[in-house]
Amino acid sequence: MKYSALALLRGALSAHRNWVPAWRSPEPKPTYDVVIVGGGGHGLAAAYYLARNHGVRNVALLERGWIGGGNTGRNTTIVRSNYLFPESARLYDFALKCYEGLSRELNFNIMLSQRGIVMLAHSRHDLDSMARWANAMRMNGIDAQILTRDEVAARAPLLDMSPDARFPVLGGFTQRRAGTARHDAVAWGYARAADALGVDIIQNCEVTGFLSGAGGRVVGVETSRGRIRAERIGIAAAGHSSVLAKLAGFRLPVVSYALQAMVTEPLKPALDTVVSSPGTGAYVSQSDKGEMVIGAGLDLFPSYAQRGSFAVLQGVIAATLALFPSFSRLRMLRQWAGIVDVVHDSSPIIGPTPVPGLGPGAVHQLRLGNRGIQGDPRRRLDARARAGDRAQSRARRALPARALRHRAPDRRSRCRRDRALMLAAASPP
Numbered sequence: 001m002k003y004s005a006l007a008l009l010r011g012a013l014s015a016h017r018n019w020v021p022a023w024r025s026p027e028p029k030p031t032y033d034v035v036i037v038g039g040g041g042h043g044l045a046a047a048y049y050l051a052r053n054h055g056v057r058n059v060a061l062l063e064r065g066w067i068g069g070g071n072t073g074r075n076t077t078i079v080r081s082n083y084l085f086p087e088s089a090r091l092y093d094f095a096l097k098c099y100e101g102l103s104r105e106l107n108f109n110i111m112l113s114q115r116g117i118v119m120l121a122h123s124r125h126d127l128d129s130m131a132r133w134a135n136a137m138r139m140n141g142i143d144a145q146i147l148t149r150d151e152v153a154a155r156a157p158l159l160d161m162s163p164d165a166r167f168p169v170l171g172g173f174t175q176r177r178a179g180t181a182r183h184d185a186v187a188w189g190y191a192r193a194a195d196a197l198g199v200d201i202i203q204n205c206e207v208t209g210f211l212s213g214a215g216g217r218v219v220g221v222e223t224s225r226g227r228i229r230a231e232r233i234g235i236a237a238a239g240h241s242s243v244l245a246k247l248a249g250f251r252l253p254v255v256s257y258a259l260q261a262m263v264t265e266p267l268k269p270a271l272d273t274v275v276s277s278p279g280t281g282a283y284v285s286q287s288d289k290g291e292m293v294i295g296a297g298l299d300l301f302p303s304y305a306q307r308g309s310f311a312v313l314q315g316v317i318a319a320t321l322a323l324f325p326s327f328s329r330l331r332m333l334r335q336w337a338g339i340v341d342v343v344h345d346s347s348p349i350i351g352p353t354p355v356p357g358l359g360p361g362a363v364h365q366l367r368l369g370n371r372g373i374q375g376d377p378r379r380r381l382d383a384r385a386r387a388g389d390r391a392q393s394r395a396r397r398a399l400p401a402r403a404l405r406h407r408a409p410d411r412r413s414r415c416r417r418d419r420a421l422m423l424a425a426a427s428p429p
């Protein structure tokens with residue numbers, strides 16, 4: 001069914017009794033050309049583009065719960081491509097460009113709101129690294145604009161701009177094309193469009209194992225709804241990619257952490273941009289319903305529990321209230337967490353898996369890319385974990401070796417320079 005004003009009017013005249021479900025709920029067939037595990041945004045998009053761009057329509061998407069019930073429905077809805085490294089910048093800007101045309105393409109309003117994102121600098125060090133960050137974005141062809149302190153104040157008037165603020169704001173930078181998109185709508189829009197092209201979306205169907213054929217090739221999956229055979233199988237299970245990889249007999253160089261978010265009660269329009277404070281790990285935007293959507297940093301211990309720890313929650317609320325003191329009067333409505341799979345050098349892993357028939361490699365979510373350059377203490381943790389994972393990463397990674405070789409000394413010299421700047425800032429004139 002094509003959604004239009006006329007269809008809405010027709011629906012209203014028939015008391016909305018004749019709408020057809022946006023996608024079917026078929027029984028799984030015994031065999032498919034492709035099985036995709038995971039019904040989040042990535043799995044649904046993969047199914048849709050397989051059908052639309054490559055004519056592969058005999059596809060099953062298997063979701064253990066309901067579509068969008070994983071991270072896709074738990075995220076803070078921010079879309080952006082303000083990444084430092086060229087590999088990430090290209091990937092995320094390609095995605096942002098897709099978002100810009102997605103409502104029209106899917107005939108489904110994903111409520112994209114390009115209200116911009118403001119990244120806050122709280123120190124001279126932040127100012128310096130953000131200048132580098134914004135310039136790198138521009139070199140990669142992505143919009144970025146450095147903001148003075150006054151420009152930041154004009155974009156987010158509720159920020160505490162006083163010089164004795166707990167986290168003084170010295171300036172920042174913005175990506176104007178960034179913003180928010182309704183996460184459920186992205187899942188539903190892709191599901192509807194994939195279903196229309198013949199993809200079977202099978203919910204309440206958990207993959208519990210893989211079927212092996214000749215030469216160790218994966219030829220199907222064991223599920224809670226029986227065996228399903230397939231020529232090719234893709235995993236798009238976000239924080240559970242490593243669990244599925246283990247079932248298939250290999251290890252992914254990712255670590256899974258809980259990432260939390262929360263919303264306040266709704267209020268009248270008060271914040272018309274996304275504000276992110278990488279130094280504190282807190283970021284805020286206002287939803288279309290009026291709630292303040294607050295995102296936190298990672299819980300820094302590996303976990304598959306979709307809860308999140310109190311200490312991180314407390315820290316992010318304290319930081320948010322220090323940045324926006326007037327929010328102290330708001331009541332918190334909900335808090336939740338999702339599980340993200342983090343790659344410690346912040347570079348996408350895209351490539352074949354060591355198991356024939358299974359691939360391409362897991363799509364992963366990485367969040368440390370630009371936080372790393374903020375001098376975040378997590379970087380030390382990264383370094384330790386990276387040492388352990390380096391051998392695996394090297395084997396799996398599709399990035400050119402040249403890019404990796406270049407990156408290590410670059411980071412080391414940046415650390416040295418950052419330390420020198422901090423010492424200069426700390427020492428008396």
Ligand SMILES: Cc1cc2nc3c(=O)[nH]c(=O)nc-3n(C[C@H](O)[C@H](O)[C@H](O)COP(=O)(O)OP(=O)(O)OC[C@H]3O[C@@H](n4cnc5c(N)ncnc54)[C@H](O)[C@@H]3O)c2cc1C
Nearest residue numbers: 038040041042064070071072075076077078207238338365
């Ligand atoms: C709190 C939070 C805030 C975030 N904020 C943002 C943000 O503002 N902007 C942004 O770009 N990103 C954000 N992210 C990250 C973003 O949500 C994820 O990158 C994205 O949703 C991942 O999509 P996905 O399809 O890969 O995974 P998911 O949406 O998690 O989908 C994976 C699906 O796989 C299913 N699954 C797992 N195991 C199995 C199995 N064995 N069998 C069948 N199905 C299985 C799960 O049930 C799940 O539905 C945030 C994440 C969190 C947790």
